[in-house]
Amino acid sequence: MNTKQSPIGVFDSGLGGLTAVREIQQIMPQEDIVYFGDTGRVPYGSKSRDAINKYARQDARFLKKMGVKLIVAACGTVSSVAPDLSEELGLPYTGVVNPTCFTAARVTKNGKIGVIGTAATINSHSYKRRITEKHPEFEVYEQHCQLFVSFVENGLVDPDDELVQLMVRRYMAPFKESGVDTMILGCTHFPLLADAIRREMGDGVTLIDSGKETAIYTQKILREADLLRDDDHKGESNYYVSDTPADFEKYAELFLKNSPHNHVEHINIEEY
Missing domain, CATH: 3.40.50.1860 (Rossmann fold)
Structure with missing residues (x-):
């Protein structure tokens, strides 16, 4: 069951979605975040519509398994090509x-x-x-x-x-x-x-x-659904990738404007 204490899920084809994560961290510092970057299949922008739809569903299913209360497709390609997955997932969902x-x-x-x-x-x-x-x-x-x-x-x-x-x-x-x-x-x-x-x-x-506009909209969705965390918790962000974590760590600081302090873990996205 999703509660105010559940994390926000964010996914992108690679690192770009971290710009949305950065904005969410600034606007809602009390929120925990689970980020998935599909670094093993980046970029999505040159892929077929069928491939993009498949990848989006796999990415979203992984985040749902992580117990998130809302999913942000922080990817212009997915937001443009893939359908709205909120009904399929049973979770609030937004693109950019x-x-x-x-x-x-x-x-x-x-x-x-x-x-x-x-x-x-x-x-x-x-x-x-x-x-x-x-x-x-x-x-x-x-x-x-x-x-x-x-x-x-x-x-x-x-x-x-x-x-x-x-x-x-x-x-x-x-x-x-x-x-x-x-x-x-x-x-x-x-x-x-x-x-x-x-x-x-x-x-x-x-x-x-x-990324900034989507972060603002995400806050609005959570507030209207009474899922916005309202305690003094210091939000934590955990990161998952489909390729080498070392490459992610190398460039993540460029997007986040700080080092991704929490762990970065590799997953097999094809399992989802």
Whole structure:
């Protein structure tokens, strides 16, 4: 039975979901977190729809077995391609698309919104569809930035790095031409490149961090379900991966802005 003391479950294809974990830790420091990073099958963004659906269900089933009270698919690809699993799991469940789109629509001034994500996310048109359903007058421009994931997973995020600058300049060129004033970072890896993107796009463009918006929405869901922990417990986070834990530990600090103090454990996700 899920209680206020049960942990929050978060999963992603690799390390990117740790940006959502960081935001949850800041907003809800009293909450315990169980994180699963599918580092053995990253990236999801270049996989087929069937494969993504299979992986999402396996990831969610593992977290359910860990006794979580809510599951966050901190992955733009899963949120865009896989179905809502809340009914199947019997647990509150959220992706990153809905809360991110809501904020983007609220903050834009000229109604021109850019969306960057993996190929699977962009090809699904999930962000564009959600925004234009409620705001048909808005113009939404999409661009997949598949190389961003590889750069981030390998720690290449320095805005002064010439390779990073070249890659960001190439991907951002269409958005500069279209005059967007709001940019959705539609993959939880992308906040690590926010400084480089902001430098290229200028101060007139607001960047929407899908991890941050999802953390805020997660708090809302828990509060409405009376599952938000309200004691003075100091939350702990435990991490599980499908590949070598040493590689996770090497780069996790980059995403979390601190060291993952608790244990990192390898699991066989195919068992789920």
